[in-house]
Amino acid sequence: MYAERASRLDGAVVWSRSESGGGPVVPVLPDGCMDLLWSDGRLLVAGPDTHAYAPPGTRARYAGVRFPPGYAPAFFGVPAHELRDRRAELAELWPAGRVRRLAERIGDTPDPVAELEAQALRHAADVPAPDPLLRAVAAALDRGWSVAATAEAVGLGARQLHRRSLDAFGYGPKTLARVLRLQRALGLVRAEVPYAEAALAAGCTDQAHLAREMRDLTGLTLGAYAALANSETPEPSGSSTTA
Secondary structure, eight states: OEEEEEOSSTTOEEEEEEOOSOSOOOOBOOOSOEEEEEETTEEEEEOOOSSOBOOOOSOOEEEEEEEOTTTHHHHHTSOGGGGTTOEEEGGGTSOHHHHHHHHHHHHTSSOHHHHHHHHHHHHHTTSOOOOHHHHHHHHHHHTTOOHHHHHHHHTOOHHHHHHHHHHHHSSOHHHHHHHHHHHHHHHHHHTTOOHHHHHHHHTOSSHHHHHHHHHHHHSOOHHHHHHHHTSSSOOOTTOOOOO
16 A cells, blocks of 8 residues: 655655555656665665566565655755665665664654654754755756757756756656656556547657557557556555565
8 A cells, every 4th residue: 555745845745655465566667766765674765767667565564755856865865866776775874773764764653654754854954955056957857858958047057957866866867857747657658548639748759659658658559557656555656666
């Protein structure tokens, strides 16, 4: 079962998931986000995905804080591209003793989700705020702006924008734009908007364009995704679980 709510961290989402060990495994799709995860005593980081990730079907509890595109590198202290397509132990990034104490504290509470969020808030208060320029880049691309128009709006050259996007998002602005456009389309698909209408509203040229993007970025067809999204306990794209 999956549940989520808005976090007290700016722009973030707090979520929880319990694995039943049965039913369809709904893959996590690329969304430009990164997650801080707690799972049965472990603290992990889910980096930005470039393809679908199939979570394990084993019985496990998860609590997560999902950061919007560009927010997590300052929080974790590493460029996003170093965590691209990875599920890593938090102890690879932070001192192992500190991570162990945090994991124990979260596990000892009756509400690991709330405690994970509280610990994330404490850490966020001590690290630099996300770069507002990169927040503007993500917002422009999510509105469907072209990479060229976005670069001009924020006053960066193409190479500068690409380099800074790798650090902030894990991949270049063109890939981020594709990922965000796909997420806009899939939000409409989940709302049962016809595929052709969803494609155009999201910024694709037509339904065939959306279908190609879906295959390239997720390995799924639109029909297969719609069937999974309508399953009993669907897994939203941003809830990045790990083995």
